[in-house]
Amino acid sequence: MAGSSNRDPSPFGGPEDDDSTIISTRGMEAFGRKVTTTAGHLMAPMVDPTSSTHYQNAMSDLHKQLRRPNLQRSVFSFAKTSPTDLVRSTLSTSEIQYRALTYLPDELLKNIxxxxxxxxxxxxxxxxxxxxxxxxxxxxxxxxxxxxxxxxxxxxxxxxxxxxxxxxxxxxxxxxxxxxxxxxxxxxxxxxxxxxxxxxxxxxxxxxxxxxxxxxxxxxxxxxxxxxxxxxxxxxxxxxxxxxxxxxxxxxxxxxxxxxxxxxxxxxxxxxxxxxxxKSKRHKTIRRKSMPILHEHFEPGSTIREIRAHNDMITALDFDVPFGTMVTSALDDSVRVWDLSAGRCMGLLEGHTASVRTLQVEDNIVATGSMDATIRLWDLSKAHYEPPDNRINKGGDEEDPLAFGDVEEELFDPPVGTMRDCPVFTLEAHVDEVTALHFKGDTLISGSADKTLRQWDLETGRCVQTLDVMWAAAQASATMGSSEGTWRQTGKVADASADFVGAVQVFDAALACGTADGMVRLWDLRSGQVHRSLVGHTGPVTCLQFDDVHLVTGSLDRSIRIWDLRTGAIHDAYAYDAPITSMMFDTRRIVSAAGEDVAKVYDKTDGRHWDCGAGVTAAEEGKTPAIVDKVRIKDGYLVEGYRDGVVGIWTC
CATH class of the missing domain: 1.20.58 (Methane Monooxygenase Hydroxylase; Chain G, domain 1)
Known part of the structure; x- marks a missing residue:
């Protein structure tokens, strides 16, 4: 071992010293194997001469070598060698692995x-x-x-x-x-x-x-x-x-x-x-450059705000984008504009001589249809309104921008004169109250209790076409009698308490109209003729909305029907316990007001029905919320209009 003529180089990577001062790696491994054996083996009778002298020779050789100063310095430097130096040395693999695994810095041993x-x-x-x-x-x-x-x-x-x-x-x-x-x-x-x-x-x-x-x-x-x-x-x-x-x-x-x-x-x-x-008659539109997304990060059904908007039943409401601008009307004959981010009234739209029954907000343009048989257009970009500093403040707490759920009670004194420059023009042609309207681009369609639909050009503010619903129904009856059941009537008489024209929507030359006889008629504005009639509802149609594939309708017969526009057949239908007074859908949900203190939500993605509104927790909180009459939803931002004049805003 120590006296061998063939010795390994230095295990510490330095130059070789005198042969008598170096312990070979092989000798150290042999000694390690010996001292790790059991005590019984070491103390047993030494029968094998080779095994009996191996331990004594290794110990005596080690004692001799440890007496030398150079070896002591080598052992001391070996104890301070880093794992990197060990890898670079000529030590055995087992020794390198042992030293690398047993080395722990002091930082890892703190704060255990x-x-x-x-x-x-x-x-x-x-x-x-x-x-x-x-x-x-x-x-x-x-x-x-x-x-x-x-x-x-x-x-x-x-x-x-x-x-x-x-x-x-x-x-x-x-x-x-x-x-x-x-x-x-x-x-x-x-x-x-x-x-x-x-x-x-x-x-x-x-x-x-x-x-x-x-x-x-x-x-x-x-x-x-x-x-x-x-x-x-x-x-x-x-x-x-x-x-x-x-x-x-x-x-x-x-x-x-x-x-x-x-x-x-x-x-x-x-x-x-x-x-x-x-002043130019053409309305000016300034589109928003951003879209608020704060509501998307809360659980569905969470309340954002409740606003005491009016002191009578909400008749119509709409808003442009989440946390944007909302317009509400009620039976108190007032039309109010709201800043949804701050929960404050921006001003009043004054001009109608009776209650507004229907309205639409698109970008900065607002169209309102009233019981005075007129339609008025407003440009909200001309409003003189300065937003407050706490734009995302919920509930009036300036220190907490996420304090949701408080009811605003002190909002009946809006700023005076903020909307004086907003009126654009007035459309006058109907002879009875306007109950439904919708505009897209420069085309506006209005439905009235005078049993007509009128097409308006927003460039000039003139009526360019009048569609007689009764004439269309008479033409359908005549066609039915001559084509062996191609058309069939519902057999229902129009409900006197319901609006004759319950809902309309226009896109380009396509017009959908729901009336009190339960019929949904699809018109071609280029010819002024009914292209198709959808038969299925047994009560007046109160609301409708379509996209490129489906048309969704709600009726007082307590049902919501989904139609396939490609075939004209019913794709799906849902029954409720009360008449449907309002309905709207976005890319994922269909939301409706069905005579309850909550809005009925249907998730089209997972097919789940659930309730959203103050009535969900009313029993626990000891409250009696009013009935929801109007609902609007955009991008998961739900607004509910109650019969007591309160407007509730929820995540959906």
């Missing part, structure tokens, strides 16, 4: 959490080992084996072998029960750890939601300021253009200009010198 588990880590590993066979097979084998052993014990009363086997089985069962207890404890520990993680994640989520609310608040303020800047730029451009035209008019002779510069029709449209330009 206390382990509340009563079982050791080894017991946990032992409990996770897979069993040799399924549990059911082991159970059946144990039962059969136990019965067999009992039978053998009865036949051979003097034999102790079956009792020994039973004890072994008992020990095995006890061991398995112990392993089961360990597994249960491990599962409980994991559940507690997951609960702690969930609690920490909820706290983190709350912080991020506060940050998101603040970002949306800053975004809304910045967007409002950008609109003001854009309007100011447009005003400056118009003023500069007018000044240029005035200069050109002063330099040019009137007769020469009339003959050679431009035609008389174009000339008449130019503002005369010194006069003020007239």
């Amino acid at each position: 959490p206390e382990n509340e588990n009563v079982y050791s880590l080894f017991q946990g590993f032992q409990a996770t080992l897979p069993e040799s066979s399924p549990e059911s097979k082991r159970h059946r084998r144990r039962v059969s084996r136990g019965r067999k052993l009992l039978e053998e014990d009865k036949s051979e009363p003097d034999s102790n072998l079956p009792i020994h086997k039973l004890k072994k089985e008992k020990h095995t069962l006890n061991h398995q029960l112990e392993m089961m207890s360990i597994r249960k404890n491990m599962a409980s520990s994991e559940i507690r750890e997951i609960d702690n993680k969930i609690s920490n994640l909820n706290n983190t989520r709350r912080i991020v939601l506060d940050r998101l609310a603040g970002l949306e608040q800053e975004e809304a303020l910045l967007e409002h300021d950008s609109w003001l800047e854009e309007a100011q730029e447009l005003f400056d451009d118009a003023a500069a253009l007018k000044a240029e035209v005035d200069v050109e008019l002063e330099k040019t002779d009137d007769h020469a200009m009339d003959a050679s510069f431009m035609s008389e029709s174009i000339y008449e449209k130019l503002p005369s010198p010194g006069s003020t330009p007239t």
Whole structure:
């Protein structure tokens, strides 16, 4: 070993010292194997001469080498060698692995959490080992084996072998029960750890939601300021253009200009010198540049806000985007504009002489249809309204932007004069109250109790077409009598308490109309004819909406029907306990008002029906909320209009 003529190089990566001062790696491994044997082997009689002298020779050689100073310094440097240096050295693989695994920095040994588990880590590993066979097979084998052993014990009363086997089985069962207890404890520990993680994640989520609310608040303020800047730029451009035209008019002779510069029709449209330009009839639309998403991060059915909007029943409501602008009307003959982010009334739309029965909000344009037989258009981008600082404030608490659920009671005094520049024009042609309207682009369709539908051009504000519903019904009856049942009537008489035209929707040249006789008629505006009639409802149709594939209708016959526009057949239908007064759907949900204190929600994705509204927790809170009459939903943001004038806003 030490006296061998063939020695390994230095295990420490340095130059070789004197041969007598170096312990070979092979000798150290041999000594390691010897000292790790059992004490009985070391103390046993030395029968083999080779094995008897190996230990003594190794110890004597080690003592001789340890007396040398160079070896002592080498051993001391070896104790401080890092794992990287060990890998680079010529030590054996086993020694390198041992040193690498046993090296732990002081940082890892600090702040070690206390382990509340009563079982050791080894017991946990032992409990996770897979069993040799399924549990059911082991159970059946144990039962059969136990019965067999009992039978053998009865036949051979003097034999102790079956009792020994039973004890072994008992020990095995006890061991398995112990392993089961360990597994249960491990599962409980994991559940507690997951609960702690969930609690920490909820706290983190709350912080991020506060940050998101603040970002949306800053975004809304910045967007409002950008609109003001854009309007100011447009005003400056118009003023500069007018000044240029005035200069050109002063330099040019009137007769020469009339003959050679431009035609008389174009000339008449130019503002005369010194006069003020007239307002354009065409409405101006400024689209929002951002979309609030705060409501998407709350559980469905969570209340955002409740607003005391009116002191009488809500007759119509609509809003443009979540946390945007909402317009409501009621039987108190008022039409109010609301800032949904702040929960404040922006002003009143004044001009109708009776209650507004229907309205629509699209971008900044609002159309209202009233019992005074008129339709008015409003441009909300001209409102003189300054948003408050707490744009995303819920419930009036300026310190908590996420304080949902409070009812605003002090909102009946809106700012005066904020909507004075909003009126665009008034549409007058109907001779009875307007009960339904819808506009898309520059086309508006209105339905009235005078049993007509009218098509309006929003560029000029004129009625371009009148559709007589009774004439269409008479034509359908005549066609039915001559084509052997191609058309068939419902056999129902129009309900006197229901609106004759309950709902309309227009897109390009396609028009859908639901009337009091339960019929849903699809019109072609290019020809003014009914393209198809959908028969199925047994009561007046109160609401409808279509997309590129389906048309959804709600009726006072207490049902909602989904029609396939490609075939005209009923795709699906849902029955309720009360008449349907309002309905709307988005990409995922169909929401309806069915004479209850909650809105009925149908999730088209998973086919689930559930309720959303104040009536869900009314019994627990001791409240008696009013009946929901109107609902509107966009991107999971649900607005409910109650019969007592309250407007509820929910996540859906």
